[in-house]
Amino acid sequence: MGSSEKRSKDLMSDIPTFSAENLQNNLKVIQNSRTFLSIIAGVLAGIIGFNGLTGFVFYFVVMLITSVGLMAKAGFSADLYFDSLNRVLFDGFLGGLMSFVLFWTFAYDLVHIF
Amino acid sequence: MNLGFVVGVIGVLILSHAAYSTIQYRGLLKIMEEEFSRPPMNVLLELIVGLALCMWAALTFPGKFLSIHPDSDENRTVSLPDSSEFMIFNHRGRLFPPQIDMKF
Numbered sequence: 001m002g003s004s005e006k007r008s009k010d011l012m013s014d015i016p017t018f019s020a021e022n023l024q025n026n027l028k029v030i031q032n033s034r035t036f037l038s039i040i041a042g043v044l045a046g047i048i049g050f051n052g053l054t055g056f057v058f059y060f061v062v063m064l065i066t067s068v069g070l071m072a073k074a075g076f077s078a079d080l081y082f083d084s085l086n087r088v089l090f091d092g093f094l095g096g097l098m099s100f101v102l103f104w105t106f107a108y109d110l111v112h113i114f
Numbered sequence: 115m116n117l118g119f120v121v122g123v124i125g126v127l128i129l130s131h132a133a134y135s136t137i138q139y140r141g142l143l144k145i146m147e148e149e150f151s152r153p154p155m156n157v158l159l160e161l162i163v164g165l166a167l168c169m170w171a172a173l174t175f176p177g178k179f180l181s182i183h184p185d186s187d188e189n190r191t192v193s194l195p196d197s198s199e200f201m202i203f204n205h206r207g208r209l210f211p212p213q214i215d216m217k218f
Contacts, residue, residue: 022180032176
């Protein structure tokens with residue numbers, strides 16, 4: 001009985017297991033947040049009237065603020081919710097860029113070119 | 115879920131009101147024949163407020179983070195998938211007498 005307890009405890013500490021469906025849920029949450037915020041950032045850039053490189057700088061600034069916000073939501077201890085920190089910070093960056101440019105041109109046309 | 119959704123809708127409404135104000139401002143500039151450099155200060159303030167509200171809604175509306183540790187307090191039950199392949203019928207219930215008089 002003692003040896004079987006020791007064996008199960010060794011198994012638990014050797015293989016790093018985590019609940020995969022919870023991880024998937026967390027990734028979906030980040031994806032949704034980033035997509036929504038890149039759309040909002042696009043609309044904002046179009047309203048203000050950014051032209052060229054300034055708009056992309058604005059997008060990166062908004063994404064950095066989003067990363068800080070997501071880290072704050074995870075309580076600054078990403079180990080509890082994710083397997084690697086890179087996922088939290090850099091996951092939906094480029095996917096949101098396309099939505100940003102789409103809504104940027106859309107809002108710019110609506111407000112400035114009519 | 116509800117509060118985040120309402121805050122997000124309010125943020126989007128504020129942004130669309132700011133867009134409308136900018137369109138009107140551009141019409142005014144066209145009349146006065148001046149160049150458009152940036153929206154007026156109250157529109158910029160409105161945009162910042164709208165951005166803050168939408169950011170708060172985007173962080174709270176999609177859902178909470180769930181812990182991925184297998185031995186944390188909220189992951190105590192592991193649910194098997196609900197497919198019919200995991201149902202077993204060869205358990206002790208087959209030894210029950212087939213007729214049970216149940217009085218309600």
